[in-house]
Amino acid sequence: MKQAIGLGAPSASRAVVVGGGTMGADVAVVLLRAHCKTFIIEPRQDQHAGIHQKVLANLQAISKPDNIELLQIAAGIDDLDWSGIDLMIECVPEVLDIKRQLFKALADKAPAHVILASNSSSFPISQIAEDLPTRERMLGLHFFMPAHIVPLAEVVLGPDTDPAIADALAAFMRRCGSVPIMVRKDVPGFIxxxxxxxxxxxxxxxxxxxxxxxxxxxxxxxxxxxxxxxxxxxxxxxxxxxxxxxxxxxxxxxxxxxxxxxxxxILADKPKNGTIGMKSGKGFYEWSEANIAVERQRYNKALRAGLEILSEDLPKIEP
Missing domain, CATH: 1.10.1040.10 (N-(1-d-carboxylethyl)-l-norvaline Dehydrogenase; domain 2)
Structure with missing residues (x-):
């Protein structure tokens, strides 16, 4: 475990994000803004160009478009040389079997120095790691949407997680400009x-x-x-x-x-009736494509303004 504990400056590290959906692409921006060599694994190859464009647009928004050169997108975990990887962040669909299958495959694929983290928002890391030989280096790393704007990242320890690895990951996230907090007991929903x-x-x-x-x-x-x-x-x-x-x-x-x-x-009946918010056009509020676009623009503008207010309290991104 000595190599994992030595996770260093982002510019000297290599990270893999498994899953190129909304969350995975935004997590990649967190890593890339700190000059970390980043691989996104996304099996849907027809999505690769769109993922690249989304990541580039978010890097342009923070005046770091050149960092896109540090991004590679691959179709599967077999396409990588894992001996040079330091950190894996799982952002696959929130289905326990899918997550467990991935971590089971990585038990053989990822060498002992690779930190294995899950962005799951609902499954305890102990449940994902159950019976796996990699439990000591498995932990939660929970981001909040949009991950590249909301600074918080929860580092979640399972009962078998090596605390030194959790400390190393928290330090790494600070160097990426995030605000990590430690969740010392693997409770549902974290903090x-x-x-x-x-x-x-x-x-x-x-x-x-x-x-x-x-x-x-x-x-x-x-x-x-x-x-x-x-x-x-x-x-x-x-x-x-x-x-x-x-x-x-x-x-x-x-x-x-x-x-x-x-x-x-008043809440439980909404999903039953198919009224789940913007995705369905109605929740507690009415939504059209036009006012969804206006609201999302307002929302992201407000988040970025809040981020600017908090800038003096945020960790500095390591060059």
Missing amino acids: ANRLQHALGREAFSLIQEGIATPEDIDAAVRFGFGFRYLAAGPIMQKEHAGLDVHAAAAATIYPTLSNTPTPPP
Whole structure:
């Protein structure tokens, strides 16, 4: 494991992203912006040109178009010389059998120094790694869409993961300009998604009970407490406000919060009815192709503006 722990500067490392979909292509941008030689594995060869163009456009947006020269796209894991690879990040579909088949194949294909990471957002790394001889060097590396704009990356340790490898991967991600956090126990949803779902449960329950509309919920978060979270997270913000005030309010509010173990019907019925948001043209909001384009442009512009505000707090990309 000494070689894996020695994962060095991005410009001296080689990484493989398996899966060239939306998430995989954006993860490749994270690596490429730090001058890391990057391979994308995508079996659908008719998608290769589009992947290349998407990655190039995102590199152009950060004034690093020349880094596209560090990208290669291949059709399968057999097309690579794995002896020179330092890191593999899996971004295949969120199907457990597909993920396990990949990692089982890599147990023989990837030498012992290669760190094996999964971008799974729902499957614990212990479940993916079960019974595999590579468990010690397997861990989660969970990005958030769009991965090349949202800085956070969760480094998730399984029960068998070598902590030194997790530390090395976190350090590598900092050198790529990401903000890694360590998830020290392999719990469902890791950290950020658990926090999101705690908020979501209360938000959808408030809509279900007729207390608020979707528009009111979104405004409350964006222009209220969520606005402050750009400057300070929930713990630091309460340090500013006073933990005594928060504890007193919590004693009154906590007993009334939703603790439903299942999604309320206002949410659960949407997928059943085929109303799943932008992808179907309707969710809680109505969507046309025109206003989807406008909203996505606004959304990405806001994310990039927020990234600029946070720039002084972000790790510097290693040249």
